[in-house]
Amino acid sequence: MSGVVRIAGQGLAGTLLARALERAGREFEVYDPGHEASASRVGAGLVSPVTGERWTLAPGWAERAAAAKAFYREIETAWDVALVTELRVRRVWRNEAEAGLVHAKVGRGELAPWVTPSGLEADAAWIEGAWRVDLPALIMAGRARWREQGRLHEAALHPEKVQVGNGPGWGPVIWCTGAAETRVPALRAxxxxxxxxxxxxxxxxxxxxxxxxxxxxxxxxxxxxxxxxxxxxxxxxxxxxxxxxxxxxxxxxxxxxxxxxxxxxxxxxMTAADRVPVSGWLAGHEGREGVLNGLGSKGALSGPGLAEGWSKLLHPR
Ligand SMILES: Cc1cc2nc3c(=O)[nH]c(=O)nc-3n(C[C@H](O)[C@H](O)[C@H](O)COP(=O)(O)OP(=O)(O)OC[C@H]3O[C@@H](n4cnc5c(N)ncnc54)[C@H](O)[C@@H]3O)c2cc1C
Incomplete structure (x- = not known):
């Protein structure tokens, strides 16, 4: 797969993909008119091992959390920008039933090592091992970097302008356009x-x-x-x-x-009904146009691995 990869949208998804390509030495350009409509401008970037009303382990935590954090830490060093803050979460339960649920789970060791008996208080439990990525800082640092390198188009890319297979130098386009995406039926805003x-x-x-x-x-x-x-x-x-x-x-x-x-x-x-992010070729456009979207409420956790996956796929053979 040769030619310059074009990334449409430079929120969290586009930024992570661009960084993965940059690290792999792949040529790319980024399009984004600005971040007014970007979820990543307001997303808290909180990543916690224990989530949800029923205090469950975050899906994919064991496989993804360490690699995701390492991805952001690498950017911190390479770009000289502070992104990751280690956090402890003091989560209060709202009633006796919830207190009972947490005590039972902790008693069975289900939430270890993130919530342990020593982290239980009268009205709350301490969740260890959470962290936050400063999403606004990440996207603004990427924007400044790629503007300086001449890789940033401060404009939208529209599907009718895509010349993959026709225009010289056009490699695949990956749509990371968040809530502006309309061609993937599984996604809703x-x-x-x-x-x-x-x-x-x-x-x-x-x-x-x-x-x-x-x-x-x-x-x-x-x-x-x-x-x-x-x-x-x-x-x-x-x-x-x-x-x-x-x-x-x-x-x-x-x-x-x-x-x-x-x-x-x-x-x-954007989120899909099954809450699984959408990452792959657009139907009917295989090898030419792909999508990375639907990161949902846990985008900071799932995004880095998906960006790495795309980067491997897009590497010229
Ligand atoms: C209130 C809130 C709280 C959240 N809290 C958390 C949290 O604590 N932890 C967590 O992990 N996640 C959280 N999220 C989710 C997280 O913010 C998202 O998963 C993530 O920001 C999505 O990134 P994205 O790149 O897919 O989309 P976006 O950030 O929306 O980026 C899409 C970009 O595409 C650009 N664009 C659109 N159309 C075009 C086009 N035609 N050409 C070029 N560019 C285009 C837009 O300008 C935009 O910048 C939260 C989200 C919200 C809204």
């Missing part, structure tokens, strides 16, 4: 919101590196700021909009801190 908060001051002694979580996570992102978002929301007995429920949880969890809301950051991420 899910809206999400992150609250940006200013946290701290005399009343708020909140150690960096600790996430508060009760279904809504509150994540310190440095510089006296935190982001809050929902893995799932339960406001028992109340009928609140999602944003109101998010705010109610933040008020509860930050009752011991000084904080104020700075902004609501909204984005749309």
């Amino acid at each position: 899910v809206g999400g919101e992150t609250l940006e908060l200013a946290v701290g001051g005399a009343a708020g002694d909140w150690p960096e590196g600790v996430v508060r979580h009760d279904g809504v996570w509150v994540l310190p992102v440095g510089g006296g700021r935190a982001w809050a978002g929902a893995s799932f929301i339960r406001e028992e007995g109340e009928r609140l909009t999602r944003r109101e429920a998010l705010r109610a949880s933040v008020r509860r969890q930050l009752a011991d801190c000084k904080w104020r809301e700075l902004a609501v950051l909204a984005g749309r991420r």
Whole structure:
């Protein structure tokens, strides 16, 4: 597969793919008009070994987490940008039933080594081994780098402009266009919101590196700021909009801190019905046009391995 690979979209998916190709010495160019519509601009990049309402091990954690983190760490060194923060998550249970569930799982060793008996408190459990990738920092660093190298087109690429097989020098096009993708029926867009908060001051002694979580996570992102978002929301007995429920949880969890809301950051991420990312050739365009999309709510974990897979496939023989 020769010719210059064109990557349409430079959110998380496009950035990881471009970096994998760059490392492999493959020629590529990137197209993206800007990140106004990018989920990666507002995605929290939180990666935790224990997730979901039922405190389960994150799917693919054992196979992917270490390699994914190493992928980001390599970029940190190569580009001189800080991306990864190691985190501990203090997750509060909401009722006796949930407390019982966690105690039972911990008792059976199901969540070890991430949640262990020594991490149990009266109303919460500590989840060890989580981390965060600073997605906005990653995509902005990639953008600056590829602009400087003359590989970035600050414009959209449209399917009708694609000349794979016709235009000289055109290798395959890989569509990493997030919510703009319309040719993959399995994908649907899910809206999400992150609250940006200013946290701290005399009343708020909140150690960096600790996430508060009760279904809504509150994540310190440095510089006296935190982001809050929902893995799932339960406001028992109340009928609140999602944003109101998010705010109610933040008020509860930050009752011991000084904080104020700075902004609501909204984005749309793509997800497939089976929650498995879509990574492969477009039907009818095999060898010419591919897709990397549907990274879903765990894009930071699944993205690096998928980008590596594409990079191997695209390597000229
Ligand atoms: C509120 C929220 C919270 C989240 N929290 C987490 C989290 O904690 N952990 C986690 O792992 N994931 C999280 N996610 C998910 C994660 O952000 C996404 O999986 C990931 O950002 C998706 O990246 P992407 O590159 O597929 O899409 P995007 O980031 O949306 O990128 C698509 C890019 O394509 C560009 N584009 C579109 N059309 C064209 C075209 N024709 N030509 C060129 N470029 C084009 C757009 O400008 C955009 O920059 C969250 C998402 C949201 C919305």
